[in-house]
Amino acid sequence: MAKKPENPNYKVIAENRRARFDYAIEDDLECGIQLQGSEVKSLRTGQSNIAESYAAVEDGELWLVNSYIAPYEQAMFGHEDRRRRKLLVSKKELANLWNSTQRKGMTLVPLVLYFNHRGMAKVKIGIAKGKKNHDKRATEAKRDWNRQKQRLLKEQH
Numbered sequence: 001m002a003k004k005p006e007n008p009n010y011k012v013i014a015e016n017r018r019a020r021f022d023y024a025i026e027d028d029l030e031c032g033i034q035l036q037g038s039e040v041k042s043l044r045t046g047q048s049n050i051a052e053s054y055a056a057v058e059d060g061e062l063w064l065v066n067s068y069i070a071p072y073e074q075a076m077f078g079h080e081d082r083r084r085r086k087l088l089v090s091k092k093e094l095a096n097l098w099n100s101t102q103r104k105g106m107t108l109v110p111l112v113l114y115f116n117h118r119g120m121a122k123v124k125i126g127i128a129k130g131k132k133n134h135d136k137r138a139t140e141a142k143r144d145w146n147r148q149k150q151r152l153l154k155e156q157h
Contacts, residue, residue: 009119012112014048019109021136023128028111029097031123032088033064038075043121045072048113055087055108055125057098062087064110064123087123100127 019025035043042048047070056063064085071078089097100106112124131139 007117009115010117012114013043013046013121014050014113016050016053016109016111018051019111019126019128021139022131023107023109023126024131024135025109025111025126025128026106027127029089029093029125029127031062031125033113033121033123034086034088035069035121036077036079038072038077038079039069040121041075042070042072042079043113043115045070050110050113050123053110055110055123057094057101057108060094062089062094062097062108067110067113087125097125097127105129 049068050064053067054065056065064087066082067085068082069079071081097108101108106127106129109126109128110123111126114122114124116122
């Protein structure tokens with residue numbers, strides 16, 4: 001059977017790789033993001049960073065705070081590179097996010113910024129709990145052991 005071709009519209013723009021090390025991700029959610037035209041153009045060139053950013057529920061709306069999208073040089077009307085951007089979720093999802101951050105002491109961390117198969121910009125938000133230093137060390141030791149195990153299995157064959 002023929003393999004389905006890759007979708008040309010799907011493209012990862014920015015990834016927060018540090019988030020999985022610093023936080024225990026319990027659940028994730030895909031959100032739309034409200035952007036200006038020059039921001040979309042800049043994202044298409046891949047000039048963005050979500051490493052230091054976070055999401056917050058304020059006044060019944062979900063916001064992406066401190067994310068960086070580089071200014072687009074050819075734009076007539078530019079944008080502010082670190083402005084707060086509104087994230088688009090349903091009311092039910094927003095209520096669940098607010099409950100988890102208020103009651104359970106969780107935080108909202110952006111994991112990936114990407115264009116989906118329809119070419120729309122999306123953000124994957126993780127509902128996470130911060131790891132302590134000993135948890136981080138345990139995760140690192142487990143990862144090292146898995147790497148070493150794979151090496152040993154490869155040598156045997």
